[in-house]
Amino acid sequence: MAKILTPDICVIGAGSGGLSVAAAAAAFGVPVVLVEKGLMGGDCLNYGCVPSKALIAAGKQAHALRHGARFGIRDVEPEVDFRKVNQHVKAVIAAIAPNDSVERFTALGVHVIQAEAKFTGPRTVTAGEFEIRARRFVVATGSSPLVPPIPGLDTVDYLTNETIFEQTRKPGHLVIVGGGPIGMELAQAHRRLGCDVTVLEGMKALGKDDPELAAHVLKSLRAEDIVIREGAKVTAVERRGKSGVRVHVDTAEGVEAIDGTHLLLAVGRAANVEGLDLGKAGIAFDRKGIKVTPKLRTSNRRVYAIGDVAGGLQFTHVAGYHGGLVIRPLLFRLGAAENRAIIPWVTYTDPELAHVGMTEAEALAKLKGVRILRWPFAENDRAQAEHRTGGFIKLVTSARGKILGASIVGANAGEMINIYALAVSKGMGVRDIAGYVPPYPTMSEIGKRAAITYFAGATRKPVVRGLVRFLRMFG
Numbered sequence: 001m002a003k004i005l006t007p008d009i010c011v012i013g014a015g016s017g018g019l020s021v022a023a024a025a026a027a028f029g030v031p032v033v034l035v036e037k038g039l040m041g042g043d044c045l046n047y048g049c050v051p052s053k054a055l056i057a058a059g060k061q062a063h064a065l066r067h068g069a070r071f072g073i074r075d076v077e078p079e080v081d082f083r084k085v086n087q088h089v090k091a092v093i094a095a096i097a098p099n100d101s102v103e104r105f106t107a108l109g110v111h112v113i114q115a116e117a118k119f120t121g122p123r124t125v126t127a128g129e130f131e132i133r134a135r136r137f138v139v140a141t142g143s144s145p146l147v148p149p150i151p152g153l154d155t156v157d158y159l160t161n162e163t164i165f166e167q168t169r170k171p172g173h174l175v176i177v178g179g180g181p182i183g184m185e186l187a188q189a190h191r192r193l194g195c196d197v198t199v200l201e202g203m204k205a206l207g208k209d210d211p212e213l214a215a216h217v218l219k220s221l222r223a224e225d226i227v228i229r230e231g232a233k234v235t236a237v238e239r240r241g242k243s244g245v246r247v248h249v250d251t252a253e254g255v256e257a258i259d260g261t262h263l264l265l266a267v268g269r270a271a272n273v274e275g276l277d278l279g280k281a282g283i284a285f286d287r288k289g290i291k292v293t294p295k296l297r298t299s300n301r302r303v304y305a306i307g308d309v310a311g312g313l314q315f316t317h318v319a320g321y322h323g324g325l326v327i328r329p330l331l332f333r334l335g336a337a338e339n340r341a342i343i344p345w346v347t348y349t350d351p352e353l354a355h356v357g358m359t360e361a362e363a364l365a366k367l368k369g370v371r372i373l374r375w376p377f378a379e380n381d382r383a384q385a386e387h388r389t390g391g392f393i394k395l396v397t398s399a400r401g402k403i404l405g406a407s408i409v410g411a412n413a414g415e416m417i418n419i420y421a422l423a424v425s426k427g428m429g430v431r432d433i434a435g436y437v438p439p440y441p442t443m444s445e446i447g448k449r450a451a452i453t454y455f456a457g458a459t460r461k462p463v464v465r466g467l468v469r470f471l472r473m474f475g
Helices: 016-027 042-046 049-066 082-100 102-107 181-192 211-223 316-332 360-366 381-385 418-426 430-435 445-460 462-472
Strands: 003-005 009-012 032-035 111-113 117-121 124-127 130-132 136-139 143-145 173-177 196-201 227-230 233-240 244-251 254-260 262-265 269-271 303-305 345-347 352-357 371-376 392-397 403-410
Touching: 009 016, 016 032, 016 042, 016 102, 016 136, 016 316, 032 130, 042 049, 042 082, 049 082, 049 181, 082 102, 102 111, 136 316, 173 181, 173 244, 173 254, 181 196, 181 211, 181 345, 196 254, 211 227, 211 352, 211 392, 211 403, 244 262, 352 418, 360 392, 360 403, 371 445, 381 445, 392 430, 392 445, 403 418, 403 445, 418 430, 430 445, 445 462
Parallel strands: 003 130, 009 032, 009 136, 032 111, 136 303, 173 196, 173 262, 196 227
Antiparallel strands: 117 124, 124 130, 143 269, 233 244, 244 254, 345 352, 352 403, 371 392, 392 403
16 A cells, blocks of 8 residues: 655655755745655756766866967866766766755655656655645656657667766767757867867757857857858768767758767757656646646646746756745745746857847847947956957847846856846846946946947937036036
């Protein structure tokens, strides 16, 4: 017989969103069960954000050693020990893992069950030896790498973000299928660590970002000898030799074959809905994930879905944001709806590409009187001191100066976007940005300089100049 549990809340999935909900509920003394069939911390900690940024950091270190001459330091070709690079990645994961561990959440008062969860009805879930009958459920099972139906894929060894970080031997030639953020980040990291890299993208690389900023990033990556093929449709793959791979592509120039030692698939992600038996709970879903209302409620009023599995923006910070939203109705019966317009995102290439709010194209298509304010990194003293002058900021404002969106390409763009994420979420304007005082010298000054350009036209208006002359008469 199954052991019956009757918590107030049952959370399925111990990634960013699920952990946020479980911790918050436990903090208020609410009985909560957390079910996770895999590793605590989910994709972000084990296969995504954390290991990828650790690998990127290793690549940056190698790149810095090769480019010291401009600072008066001799360029050095680094000796890359890929096994030790892998150890560095694993050490970073291990350092963060205790924050997401079973032990920590048990200590917080969460009942953690390490087993696969399945719905058996509208208000019951089974997991291991337990049957869970909760007042409310939160599905936070995340997503997994999408494996496209490429002919011959079943005959070769291929990597995804779930296996790429297990490599302890440096790939000779890494062929990446997919030119989105994950593909481009891993392409640059591996190139800087000494691998040859070819990226194959069926459409436009970084196609979801502002094309002007994306072009700046792609130019920088190509300058590092990363081969980026856009409009290259992969038609088949086959084994080459004992462990290599041959990728057949169809391009505007014709059909060709590209040989590599390793193949990485980075073509997107699929929501983790398999095995949950959602139909038994009356929960509607499709290939994108679980269908939810703006309040993240499913077709079963007792069940919420958050993060990647909810079929929206697939970012760790979105899952955490969702977790904060559903806690309000779960504990306090307060309304809270998702607002995707305030969500920032960053591609952690070098230079970084960051965005929040409306893009230039979106604003011009929907509104009248839109202003585009710009400022280059080259006009910033800190950027000059660090030789990081490539890049610019683009602020999108209404005619009256309300900040509708911001895009930044350049060094530290991911840090600089934060103030504009706040501005967009709070409806702030250029006067707010122009009025705050950033410390000198910092790259944050770039955004303030862009905001000030909004007022440049006023200095040339006859009426304003006349007012200044009139006021001078009074001493």
